[in-house]
Structure formats: C-alpha cells, structure tokens
Amino acid sequence: MTREELQRLADEDLMPQIAAKDPLAFEVFYDRHGGAAFSLAYRIVGDRQAAEDVTQEALISIWRSGARYDRARGSVRTWTLGIVRNRAIDALRREASRPQRPSFDPEDLLERRPAEELTDTEALRRETARQVRGAVSGLPEEQSRVIQLAFFGGFSHSEIAKMLNEPLGTVKGRMRLGMERIRAVLGEQIGKQPG
Amino acid sequence: MKHPSQDDLVGLALGALDPSEERRVAKHSKRCKSCAAELGRLAPAVSALGESVEQVEPPESLRESLMATVHAEAAEDQVARPAPRRRGLRDFLLRPAAVVGATALLAAGAVGYALRDDGESARTIAATGTGAADGTLVVESEGATLKAEGMGDLAEGAVYQVWVAEDGEVTPSAAFVPHADGTATAAVPEAADGASQVLVTREPRPGLQSPTGPTVLQVRL
Numbered sequence: 001m002t003r004e005e006l007q008r009l010a011d012e013d014l015m016p017q018i019a020a021k022d023p024l025a026f027e028v029f030y031d032r033h034g035g036a037a038f039s040l041a042y043r044i045v046g047d048r049q050a051a052e053d054v055t056q057e058a059l060i061s062i063w064r065s066g067a068r069y070d071r072a073r074g075s076v077r078t079w080t081l082g083i084v085r086n087r088a089i090d091a092l093r094r095e096a097s098r099p100q101r102p103s104f105d106p107e108d109l110l111e112r113r114p115a116e117e118l119t120d121t122e123a124l125r126r127e128t129a130r131q132v133r134g135a136v137s138g139l140p141e142e143q144s145r146v147i148q149l150a151f152f153g154g155f156s157h158s159e160i161a162k163m164l165n166e167p168l169g170t171v172k173g174r175m176r177l178g179m180e181r182i183r184a185v186l187g188e189q190i191g192k193q194p195g
Numbered sequence: 196m197k198h199p200s201q202d203d204l205v206g207l208a209l210g211a212l213d214p215s216e217e218r219r220v221a222k223h224s225k226r227c228k229s230c231a232a233e234l235g236r237l238a239p240a241v242s243a244l245g246e247s248v249e250q251v252e253p254p255e256s257l258r259e260s261l262m263a264t265v266h267a268e269a270a271e272d273q274v275a276r277p278a279p280r281r282r283g284l285r286d287f288l289l290r291p292a293a294v295v296g297a298t299a300l301l302a303a304g305a306v307g308y309a310l311r312d313d314g315e316s317a318r319t320i321a322a323t324g325t326g327a328a329d330g331t332l333v334v335e336s337e338g339a340t341l342k343a344e345g346m347g348d349l350a351e352g353a354v355y356q357v358w359v360a361e362d363g364e365v366t367p368s369a370a371f372v373p374h375a376d377g378t379a380t381a382a383v384p385e386a387a388d389g390a391s392q393v394l395v396t397r398e399p400r401p402g403l404q405s406p407t408g409p410t411v412l413q414v415r416l
Binding site for chain 1: 200201202203205206208209210211212213236237238239240241242243244245246247248249250251252253254256257258260261262264265266268269272350352397399407408409
C-alpha cells in the first residue's frame with residue numbers, strides 16, 4: 001500500500017498492516033499517536049529525555065507485537081496510551097526506590113509545561129483534551145488528588161492512603177466518586193455534541 | 196460468586212490495586228460479564244485521563260530513532276522470510292519486497308570484498324547508529340569485535356546489549372557499559388558465521404532474552 005492509501009485507513013485497519021511489518025504503516029501510526037504518547041509519557045515521568053525513552057520503548061513494543069491489538073478491547077488510541085502509561089509507570093518505579101513525594105502538588109501534575117506548537121491535525125484532540133482537563137480539574141480537590149496520584153503517579157490505594165494519612169476506605173471512595181463524576185461529565189459533553 | 200466492590204473495579208481500571216488484589220480482581224473480571232461490563236463503562240473515563248494531558252511536541256530525534264529501528268527490522272524480516280528452495284540471486288532481487296534488504300546485503304558485501312582484496316583476513320564493517328552512536332564490527336574467522344563510540348550515558352543498572360540476528364532469530368550476545376568517553380569494545384563470537392545482522396539496544400538490565408529497548412547501533416553483515 002502507498003502512504004496515501006495507508007493514511008486513509010482507520011486506526012483499526014492500520015494495525016494489521018503494522019502486524020505485517022509494513023514500516024510505512026507504522027509511520028502513519030506514529031504521526032497519529034506519537035504526540036499524544038510522548039505527551040502522556042512526559043506528564044508521568046516529568047523529563048523530556050526520559051519521556052523520549054519511554055515513548056520509544058512503548059511504540060517499539062507495539063511495532064513488534066502489533067498483532068496483539070484486539071479491537072474488542074477499545075480504540076487503538078486507548079490501547080496505545082495504556083501501553084505508554086504502563087511503561088512510564090515502570091520507568092518511574094525503576095528510577096528510584098519510590099520516594100514518597102511529600103511535596104506533591106496536583107497543579108504540578110496537571111500542568112507541567114505550556115503546550116508547544118501543535119500540528120493542525122492535533123487541534124481537535126487538543127480541544128477534547130482541554131474539555132476533559134476541565135472535567136478533571138472541576139473535581140473536588142480530594143477526588144482529583146487521589147485519581148491523579150494513581151493514574152499519573154502509579155501509586156496504589158494503600159500507598160496513597162499512607163501518603164495522605166487517610167483511611168484506606170476514604171481513598172477508595174474518593175477515587176470511585178471522582179471517576180463517576182468524570183464519566184458523567186463526559187456523558188454530558190457527548191450529549192451536547194451537534195448531530 | 197462474590198463480586199469485587201465498585202471501589203476495587205475503579206482501582207483496577209486506574210492501576211491502583213496492590214499486585215495480589217489486582218490478580219484477584221482481574222481474574223474475576225475475565226469470567227464475570229457484569230464486572231467486565233462495568234470495566235467497559237469505566238474505560239472512556241480512564242482513557243480521557245490519558246488524553247487530558249497538555250500536548251507537547253515530541254522531539255524529532257524520537258521519530259528518527261523509531262523509524263531507523265522500524266525500517267531496519269522490516270528489512271531484516273524480509274531477508275529472514277524463507278525463500279523457495281534454490282532460488283537464484285536474480286530471482287531474489289526481482290522480488291519487490293526484498294529490494295531493501297538485498298540492497299543492504301550487496302552494499303555490505305562490496306565493503307567486505309574490497310577489504311579482502313587488500314590482503315586483510317578480517318572484514319571491517321561500519322555500523323549505522325542513532326544520535327551520536329557510531330562504530331565498526333571487525334569480523335574474523337574466530338569471531339567478531341564491536342568497537343563503539345558516542346554511546347550515551349545509561350540509567351543505573353541499564354546496559355547496552357548486543358544481539359546477533361541469524362535465520363530470523365535474534366539471540367543475545369555481550370552486554371556492556373561504555374567508558375566515560377562513550378567508547379566501548381565488545382567481543383561478539385556469535386557473529387562469526389551465518390549471522391545477518393548485529394544490533395545493539397539499550398536495555399534496563401542485562402540478561403534479557405529478547406530486545407525491549409531502542410536500537411542504537413546496527414551492522415549488516
């Protein structure tokens with residue numbers, strides 16, 4: 001297939017081409033998801049070089065195991081970001097013997113640095129990301145904090161409870177309520193979309 | 196059948212369970228339709244968290260490095276695919292899918308014979324590197340020696356791992372940590388005969404049986 005033909009394929013139809021070891025298909029995949037993958041890695045590890053290493057490891061693992069993508073388990077984007085997130089958390093855990101981050105600041109996790117110049121194709125995703133960020137930042141602080149510690153910090157319920165000096169049940173409950181709220185906000189936004 | 200609590204399902208979706216809890220809840224959810232459905236309902240919210248980060252442009256070096264690895268492995272894959280028995284070189288070259296790999300093999304061969312004409316018993320083959328990494332592989336009858344330079348610093352515990360590709364299989368060879376000036380020398384006895392490529396990847400630790408990290412150096416034999 002030519003690059004133009006590959007660019008017309010949906011993500012789910014691109015993956016079999018990657019599984020067949022077509023490097024052009026992987027280039028198209030990278031152009032669609034590389035930016036989001038790097039951004040998530042950067043958000044988690046907080047360092048450009050480390051984020052580059054994490055993203056490279058994650059995307060190479062996709063290149064080498066593209067056949068493992070199962071469309072029943074969600075979109076290619078979700079699958080990809082899940083792999084990147086796991087690799088980034090692994091890198092955090094490797095990096096040190098897990099310092100407890102006593103000076104944790106949710107705002108620091110939420111906005112590590114301003115956006116750099118974005119390609120046009122990322123504009124829509126950026127707007128979606130902004131809306132979702134609004135939903136997350138609109139959560140009560142105690143809910144936002146535990147969700148972000150888990151998702152971006154890789155901490156477990158019990159680690160968070162110890163870190164915040166809160167009962168385990170309280171941490172679990174806040175996480176559940178926060179996720180329910182995000183789900184509800186996302187549902188409202190989908191309902192507002194035209195057409 | 197006792198179902199996990201909603202708190203635990205949320206914990207699983209966010210990766211917030213301790214390892215033993217995670218195994219228990221994940222195992223249950225694979226068999227339980229209602230819990231699997233609940234995880235499915237949580238998935239968009241979890242995915243949204245990943246999408247919610249401020250978007251930053253990745254460095255061009257990331258794309259270059261990835262594509263160098265991907266194109267090299269695709270070429271290796273094409274070369275490694277079994278051809279029909281006793282297919283001639285001309286037939287091989289006429290296969291469109293083999294063009295990239297065959298061209299590389301011809302180029303490497305030309306270098307080798309030129310050096311042999313000089314009366315040397317060893318072949319010196321230049322490596323292709325990413326970033327500042329560079330090097331040569333000196334192949335002799337008893338084995339090969341990789342001489343690398345421009346190798347970047349490694350995280351604690353990490354190594355550069357040498358791999359030898361032969362018949363579509365990649366096997367580990369030496370692992371090394373470069374000197375402070377970025378140079379290193381590694382014996383690669385497995386590269387003496389039959390090997391098609393020698394690769395060097397950056398790995399989190401020695402002893403891995405297959406590559407997981409980015410390719411830093413590549414030598415086509």
